[in-house]
Amino acid sequence: MSKKSNTSKRYTPEFKRDAVALVYSSGRTVTEVARDIGVSPEGLRNWVNQDKTDSRAGAGGRADHGRARGAGAxxxxxxxxxxxxxxxxxxxxxxxxxxxxxxxxxxxxxxxxxxxxxxxxxxxxxxxxxxxxKISRSGYYAYLAARPNAAATAREEEELVAEIRQIHEESRRAYGAPRITAALRRRGRRINRKRVERLMREHDIRGITRRKRRNLTKPDRRAAPSPDLVGRDFTATEPGTKLVSDITYLPTLAG
Known part of the structure; x- marks a missing residue:
């Protein structure tokens, strides 16, 4: 017997709808929600995908959860x-x-x-x-059973956010999500970049974005070109014979 068959027998349609709605409303990943409510990530991901398919087909997707349950209640x-x-x-x-x-x-x-x-x-x-x-009792009881795990997850995320802030401050607030993710992995944390991006976005932690390089020198096309006095020959037999210069643009916090 396939795993999908066992999953469909174990959970009621109301429980599945509530689990999918929890994914949409909590802003957390499928894996995190699945761990909190005690189901497999693969099964919950299948429910979410099926809900999206039903929504596209007009068969009562995410926006119709309440109305679908209310129609026959x-x-x-x-x-x-x-x-x-x-x-x-x-x-x-x-x-x-x-x-x-x-x-x-x-x-x-x-x-x-x-x-x-x-x-x-x-x-x-x-x-x-x-x-x-218009919620199922099974979904509510699953929420109660998952509350200790949710509290542990919240504490873990608080510690992770504190570590992200520390790395961010040590980089003089320059690091973004990719570099902070790499720094966390060097410290031994197994974490993906999407989770770091979400936590940084939720706590308004932002890195410095490199601006596109701009050439501020705009030559006057009507002006006569300056003569090349050295003929592209920059060698000199003694100091002070040929003087050349260049311009380098350095990005700063002031712009």
């Missing part, structure tokens, strides 16, 4: 015995804005803050909140 309701009739008002407040504009991670965070628990006995049930926010 029933209005959130409390328990049938009438013990919790707060569902309608709560749903109205949560759904005032289009769900497509709400970050998936923010919805998970909201559920975590509003659900009932020992320290919040008047909270709402997890199933009610997930229905109201």
């Amino acid at each position: 029933t209005a959130p309701q409390g328990p049938r015995d009438g013990t919790d009739d707060r569902g309608a008002g709560k749903s109205d407040r949560l759904l005032r804005e289009p769900q497509d504009e709400v970050d998936v991670a923010a919805r998970y965070t909201f559920v975590d803050a509003e659900k009932a628990g020992p320290d919040r006995p008047d909270g709402y049930s997890t199933s009610l909140l997930c229905r109201a926010l």
